[in-house]
Amino acid sequence: MTLDRPKKKNPQIRTRVPTLPPGARSRAALGMAVMAAQGKFALQHCDECGAVQYPPREACAACLSSALSWKGTEPYGKLLAETRIQASPDPYFRERLPWRMGSVRLEAGPVVLAHLVGVGRGDRVKMELRLDRAGQGVMVARPVERSEDMEDDPVLRAMGTHPKHRRILISDATQPVARPLIDALMAAGADHVFAGIPEMWRRPPGMAAVEGLENVSLVPLDVTDQQGLKDAASEIGGKVDILINTARHIRPGGVMGHDTTAARDEMEVNALGLMRLAQAFGPAMAGRTADGVNASAALITILSAHALSPDPAFGAFNASQAAARSVVQTLRAEFAGAGLRVMAVYTGPTDDEWHQPLPPPKVAPKALARAIVEGLQLGHEEVFCGDVARDLAERWQQNPALLEREITGGGA
Incomplete structure (x- = not known):
């Protein structure tokens, strides 16, 4: 039976308290x-x-x-x-x-x-x-x-975490993945998309690509602005069923030759930005995981596959990704009691200006958007997008120390 779009909720009806199926398992299980x-x-x-x-x-x-x-x-x-x-x-x-x-x-x-x-x-x-x-x-x-x-x-x-009939917040709609992601979510049956725009008053590049789309609302959202996030959450936090963090700050360079100002910006956006988003929107989402057809379902963030083992050419950026991965793992534990899924989408080098010098294969925005939506449709917790990400994950699971040697050239 096709799932019908739910009627608007009566605000006088209480929100059902989230419950969970039995969770006790052996270590083997x-x-x-x-x-x-x-x-x-x-x-x-x-x-x-x-x-x-x-x-x-x-x-x-x-x-x-x-x-x-x-x-x-x-x-x-x-x-x-x-x-x-x-x-x-x-x-x-x-x-x-x-x-x-x-x-x-x-x-x-x-x-x-x-x-x-x-x-x-x-x-x-x-x-x-x-x-x-x-x-x-x-x-x-x-x-x-x-x-x-x-x-x-x-x-x-x-x-599951299927986006059908759900309202979705994309934290930074100026990123290259945003427009393909909105299209893919709408094709999957999403009800509405809130598109976050940092410094909307400046009309940043990428804003025009999502402006004026049907069932898409632009909202001022900057993951480095804690008060701004609180204000946004007070307005739309009770409506967000799925949150997709696309905010990303990347600069090439290792640790020794990397400007610490740029490294600080990477940490502010990539790791601390995810923490601020979770703090602002997480409590309302955690309280609505049993709220009918369009109950809140998932918090997703995009990570570089080199969060598992860093590439020295992007050492400072990968350090911020490793920190963000640790935040993801902690959020899984903190939201487990509510049944809110925390998904990490690992990607190889993306097809953008900061990875332009790198040879193929690179992940196109449409491919990344498709991987995110497929992961939501099937309720996954970890998604690896692209050949590089899948290869890195497989080698990391087999032997992390050996993978580090392979990436760094064995220290030679």
Whole structure:
């Protein structure tokens, strides 16, 4: 069923207090959340006998080996049985009943318990790992062929961050990614976009590209102005369902030859700016995560992939990105109790004036916008945009020290 646009909320009706599904997990089971955050379907595989494990465990169920690794797994299976839950002692599910669950035999071997979306007993299904509102990885069984309105299903809407019918704030609409991002959000069904303009009185470059667009409101917003952010939040903070931080200050140069004034500006915008945005808009968003169809859903920021391991050619900028990444991780912990998703979009060198001397591949604004919207549609927590970002992330996960040597040339 297509999700209809919600009616304007009656201000006399109370806002529902956010609740979360049960969040207690073993250390092994937390691996499912790590995979779900990146949009991967992976399960534990025994390194000794090859048996696929479910649920996650500390030792192989077949040979008792403790050598278990998370690996990509075939996501297909058959729905063996289903049930519709009509009553629950848990407050989260009690507010969202009825809720469909089922058991699926994976073609990889194990039988798993899954949330059901548009499938019935006996169907061949495709499995996905999704993050629920508690930030934990859960199994979802859906049809093999994705339908246009599948994300409108109440199960996925409850745990997701899809922009459909939501109001979105873009912190700096003068950045190259802003116009493609607005177009992509509107195509995905966003209700309204608030486009932040720093120093609007100066009519900065890039403002003309978003001015006059339908369902787009320009608002004065400067992430370095704490009082200005508070004023903006007092006006539109209660309407913002998704906040996308696009503000960015970048200058090439390492640490020894970099002007500390420029480095301070990078920290002010890239790291402290994110903190100010979260402080200004976060409390209102955290209080509205259970507020119906257009409940608040996510806070997103764009980071350089070199936040993981810095490139000496942009050393000071990458230091600000590493600081911003640390802010993101802290915000995830602070907003976890409200179920507000905090997403980081890592990108390789972008196609802009500050990366002009670098050779391809570079990330085009449209590609970055598409990655952000796809991440929102699927409820991811970490998105890697572009070949450089994906390659850096893979090598960093394998061996951070080796990646540092590769980037710096081994200190030679």
